[in-house]
Amino acid sequence: MANTDQNNPNRVSGPFGSLREYIDAVDKLGQVLHVDKVDQDAYEATGFMYQLIDKVGWSEAPIVSFNKIKSGGRWMDGPVIGNPWGRWQYEPLAFGVEAHGYDQRQLYKSTLQQLETRVDKDGQWPAVEPVEVSRQDAPCKEVTLLDDAIDILQFPFIKTNPADGGAYINTGNVILEDPKYGRNVGTYRCQVKGPRKISVNPERNQHGWTFLMDMKDRGEPFARAAVVIGADPIVFAMSSSKTTRLGQDELKVAGGFLGRPVEVVKCETSELRVPANVEMVIEGEIPFDFEPEGPFGEMYGYIGEHKPENFYMNITAVTHRKKPIFINNFTGIHRGFLTAPLEMTSNLNYRQRFPNVLSVHFPLQTPGYCFIRIRKTNADEAMTIGREIATSLKIAKIAIVVDEDVDVHNFTEVMHTVGARWQPYQATEIIEKAGAMGGDPSSPTRGSGSRVVIDATRKRPDEGGPEVYAKMNRECLLAEKPDILSHINDKWGDIINGWKS
Template identity: 45%
Template sequence: MSNDPELEQEKQTVSRRTMLAGGAGIAALSATQLVSGCASSSNNAVAGSTTEAIRKVPGAPFDSFRDYIEAIEAHGLVLRLPRIDQDAYELAALMYRLTDEYGWYEAPCIIAEEIKIDGKWVKGPVIVNHMGHWFTEAITFGVELVPDDGVATYRKTMKKLEGMLVDGEYPKIAPVEVAREEAACKEFVLRGEDIDLTRFAFIQSNPADSRRYVNTGSSFTYGPVIGKNFGTYRCELRGPRLLGFNPEPNQTAWRTLMAAKERGEKSVRISIALGLDPVIWTISSSRIVNRMSKEQVDELAIAGGMRGEPVKVVRSETNDHMVPASAEMIIEGEVPLDDLMPEGPFGEMYGYLGDKRETNFIVNVLAVTHRKNPWILNQFTGATRGYATAPTAVLFNTSLRRLVPNLIELHSPVDATGLTYVRIKKTEPGEGLKAGQRLASIIPIYKVVIVVDEDVDVLDTQQVNHAIGSRWMPKTATKLVENVRAMGLDPSRDADGKVSKIVIDATKQWPEENGPEVFPRLNRTLLEELAPESFELVDRKWGAIIKRKSRTFGPVSG
């Protein structure tokens, strides 16, 4: 028995309802499978009521972050906890344990109703891993789920997104401005001494981080050449009205600030939006928008196009930035261009502690607007999936075919940053190395590029590993790419910010590549061809027993 009464209370709370109990304890995603010979009548009733509950929750496109969370919770993808002690880094350890158990693509979202920060219980909720599960992408874009099959569901989502593309780009629908009285983010308006960001449930994610962080803010900036931009940049919580601000060199916000400094400006106004709908959040956090051309881009218009309806926006209090009206919170401030402070370190995307910056930008906070009891999203960077990856994957698959004509698809596993799997339709000797080298030379994050044949599913790491072990010839099917620009956060980069890369051609090697005259065929392929009824027989007789069910989660309460 522990001497800590608070710990004992939490143990008893959790023991009263298993962490795998989703709502009534039945997987909504498997409702169609529950109506089977082995399901009881009570189970059938629960399945029906759960499915009905899903029908009643908001659907895509989501008007707000809260609507989206309600939807994924109805699908059993949320573990809701009454209290988490982040002074003991309980939330961080819990997130690691969940990804240890379920992997990055099936771990649940966590909602902590209250969280302990600096010795005090702070009202939340704090939400983490809100887009970790495969199914969250389909829910975001209104795609029907394939029960118990995250990969198949993800592919359905990709197919829908491919259908959206017009000339290789997502469509645009311009945002619409609403009156401030209609904007949920304006329920409360704070200025001056009334602002105290430290009283909100922003946490220190890891014990080695320098401080608490606002790490899911979408920072809105503007420059006369670059135009409008919003992107996700970490913000160190330095005081009630002071943030550190970390746009990496060559990121759009950094270029905006540098351009303003070159024009002789002393400061740049900024608005940081928190708690956004999943489409806006994904655009903020990924490479959906093409910033290679000089043409200005309205990213909120792209969000509208992907949503199928315009984003509602409202003008900021202290600047002209138009921000999502449904946001949980807007932090408005001024970035002085000559007043820098140390910032970091912070646990970053590769899963390692990032560098401490001896000088970095700051934000002097001028106003904060927020909903009543704002929901705080935290990202455990480098430990969880942060946003929907299908939109970027679809764009890359489409645009990079200009460089690699026989490209079928790419996949960069989020749990192994730096790795990329490339699936091609091989038509000639040397094509695997050529394809991999082209991609490694232009995409900084592609450090280990593994090229496979069209019969290998790049979303299945087991199949990729099998191809490496059985098809790769290291002596002749390997290419080193040396002295290339590294990702800024890559912990292996040298003092000049460079790395080397490797291309592994794990396609079947042809005779011209010193491969066999005839490559043996896979046993499974032969089974499928010579005994095609065998799998149908097994699925019919034993499918209900062997089929892996999706795990669902729900509230843990007293």
């Protein structure tokens, strides 16, 4: 049964022409909570997001739209959006995929399968060259601010946590161009430093970092950059994830997912091209002397380090729509972007290396874990695959390998499997040194750490497992009554699916 239409038979499907079209479509499903006013100087928006997600769960919580917000002593017009990508259901909606399934998880898995059918035989997504439009046809140019008219303190960029170093633009997509690599679009947080100054924070070895350091090493006085705010869901997902490699243009790959070219427009103060449909563009120059930045409450849910030296940008122009929408990422509280393209790409990559890898899932709302589902055919296979993925994927601090009957998108089921099938002494490998995610608070030095690989597959006798592996209760039920679950769904699905706490 296809049930992407379950909430509204007149649902509008993506890909959407802009962020605001996407938000409108979710609003039509009744899944945007509109909150009239919040005082963020008293951290009400942050408290609201914690309460909502604590009570409803990250995968069920709706989008929140704060219509007016007080920040830095001023009441400002929003909306400021929180949790824009929370539910898995929004992935098929945004990618325009006809997904099938009874619940959020199934819809997400179906989206992964559908997206996979669109890549070419080399696992590459079709790239579509962006097309340029005139500034009259670019919604992001409805208002242009130059010189003294520029004052980004008038916009609701907020301080999310009292321990943050200040207010942040934390969903900006930073666009850079380089003769060697082409264009890069990356989401890096930008601390608001003054009316015409922000910091720009590509972590070490991010593509943006490589671009900027190469320019610095070439002796260029500064880099021209544009920070795009409120891109459509697909451009935002490309900018926020390693779906593309260094030298691949995120806007071209986004065009492949969109099924049409991304429309771009020339900046006011540089030759850079930016997506025309966005809410706001902040243009500027990044010189190569550095300034302090941070700290910032990071995705692991811990406050990061204060950085004595970081990139910053002098703002040369701001253009925006008439009533721009802002997104604040309540980092460490909700999901940060639509993850299906990233997950699909990493699945394809690992399957090319190991044909018996069926799926790899790293839940970004609980960073640090990676669940690997395999069809095990020989004794050492699970550990070999687990070791390789744990060392090549920074987020996979705890890599758990499971058999093909386990749903890696079901956290509880994976934990249950570990409890039941894993023998710690027999099936664990600790890797002493590996790269680590920048925000991991347990790292002895930022960017480095260790790994554990847990082989939670059923151990065969030649791996020291039992001669006869016990059957599962569920397996026995289904052997006797193969149709029991679909029968229950047909008979009582309405009661079960409609139950809410």
